[in-house]
Amino acid sequence: MTGRLYLVPAPLDFGCAEQAPLQDAVPLGTLQIAARLSHWICENAKSTRAYLKRIDGVVPLATPLQQQVLTELPREVHKKGDHGPGFDATPLLAAALQGQDIGLVSEAGMPAVADPGSSVVRAAHALGVAVVPLVGPSALLLALAASGLNGQNFAFVGYLPQEAEARTARVRELEALALRTGQTQLCIETPYRTETLRRALVQTLQHNTRLAIATGLTLGQASILSQTVKVWRQHGTPLPDAPAVFAIGR
Structure with a gap:
């Protein structure tokens, strides 16, 4: 056997x-x-x-x-x-x-x-x-469930490009797909680059697009925030150096 x-x-x-x-x-x-x-x-x-x-x-x-x-x-x-x-x-x-x-x-x-x-x-x-x-934690599903975004139609797209111009183009591509189809777009970043990606998303996305960011999931200092980019621009605070999941949707 x-x-x-x-x-x-x-x-x-x-x-x-x-x-x-x-x-x-x-x-x-x-x-x-x-x-x-x-x-x-x-x-x-x-x-x-x-x-x-x-x-x-x-x-x-x-x-x-x-x-x-x-x-x-x-x-x-x-x-x-x-x-x-x-x-x-x-x-x-x-x-x-x-x-x-x-x-x-x-x-x-x-x-x-x-x-x-x-x-x-x-x-x-x-x-x-x-x-x-076996049963256990999955950061993607935990973040998606807590985001308030579409959990019936979503895609995980991995890491975004590090180079600024390529990253901007990719973010706009994902946003257009999310707004057109309603499909939530999930991505991740390494702990030491989470704040860089947060700033890039807030600068690039349209103000009515919804952005959810989940950090430190299952830990005592876990943070899950989901709001429009307009609100992120007004009240966004730097992210800690911790694993993070980002979700873009409408």
Whole structure:
């Protein structure tokens, strides 16, 4: 019998000064399954070990941390994404073909959603390895639900260009799509560039367009603000250096 591939969500506090109590962010059932796994495919081995240490504080690991087998996705997968052809994740699932259950984990949130991992999931389906998504936090869905924007029709567009002219063009393109179709446009930014993106959006978007920004989700200092760009221009305050989700809509 083959093992299963478990998609294990991680808390959203990666890179944050504050860490939420793990059992408040991730359901106990998810932690119990994660605690019995010994093979992992991960975005970063160091952060995965830190996560496993936190799990061990709630549910003792069946396999000691030093004996856990952690396999990192290649660095080029992080940079270019793994949702298209060009990367074969089949070798990463060798243990599953030998009967071992494997966990797929990213640094924060749900693996393969706004994070690498889709190639591993595709390979599992091709090999006949059962894929089991576990319950846990997803920053995109939490931000969308709290935005007041259209949750029936939305798109995640990843990171916006860093270069100012290209970013402005992309923002206007996304805004036109949102206003024409009603489709909410979601994007993210790294913590140290969130304020730069906030300023760019406020400067570029039309004054009646609605902009929602969610930072520090699931943490004590979480902030979720949704208002027209006109109001952002009047009362907008700088964002903290924290993971953020931006939503554009009407």
